[in-house]
Amino acid sequence: MARTRLTPERETELYAAVLDLLREVGYDALTMDAIAARTHSSKATLYRQWGSKPELVVRAMRDNKPVGPGQMDTGSLRGDLHAMVSRSDDCKMEQDSALMRGLLHAVHDNPDLHQALRELLVEPEMNGLAELMRRAVDRGEIAADNPALDFVPHMLVGAVVARQLIEDRSIDRSFLLSYLDAVVLPALGL
Template sequence: MARSRLTPERESELYEAVIDLLGEVGYDGLTMDAIAARTRSSKATLYRQWGSKPELVAQSLRHHKPVRIAEIDTGSLRGDFRELIGQTDDCQMERDSAMMRGLAHAISDNPELLQALRELLIEPEMTGLGQVLRRAVERGEVAADNPALDLVPHMMIGAFVARPLIEDRPIDQAFLTRYVDAVVLPALGV
């Protein structure tokens, strides 16, 4: 889809408005009408640029995610995880965690949203995490045949979902650091 009519600044504005609305009303309550009103755009422009609500939401989430996992390389896996955790403040983590829980519900009823999220957000994140873990294997920190390597994404997503459910507390940097040190790194033999 051609996106040349929007400046990068305007596109960024639209993405931030989608994220704000998503946090306010959830995915099911999010409408193209509401996005158009919030951004002073026409629905026709939104559909021309993104084609569908799932595509716009997925692109907004990708734009919203400032951390590029693959670019993190501190020289150690523990350092890489600490850098990754340190790049998002506690307020943003809480907001992202709530958004993830809402989207988890929405994707169960919307295969188009799931596909868009996989293509635009999940697969790039998995690729980046895979690169971080490959470097740890190359450095000799993790055994190449460690069965936990394939489960790191599951462990990390589990932390975001489980803490609010189990403890009724938001996810934060201190918890994630403790979780990585106590669960993820030991599972990897680090």
């Protein structure tokens, strides 16, 4: 589907409105009519620009994460991982976690949302994380055959999900930074 060019400011404004609506009503109750009304756009424009509700929602989520892990390069793996966590404040981190929990629930009933999440959010994040790990291997920080390399994404996602389930507490930078130092980095031999 051909996309017309929106200004970056307008696109960011529109994405922010989509995320606000998503937080208010959840994915299943979110409609393109509501998005059009909130953003003072026509539904035709939204469909022409993004094609579907799943793509618009996931692109809004992606825009909410302007720096991917592959772009972190402090010169050390610990520095890169800490920079990745530190780029967001605690409030935004909790909002993002709540959005992802809601979307993960909606994925079970919506294959288009699942596909959009995989293609537009999960795979780019995993590719960026793989690049971050490759640089650490190239610098000699991690052995290329370290079996924990394959499980870094699982460890990171697990930390985010487990905190809420186990402790009934929101995710925050302090927890994630401690988790990186106590779990992820030692598993990688650092």
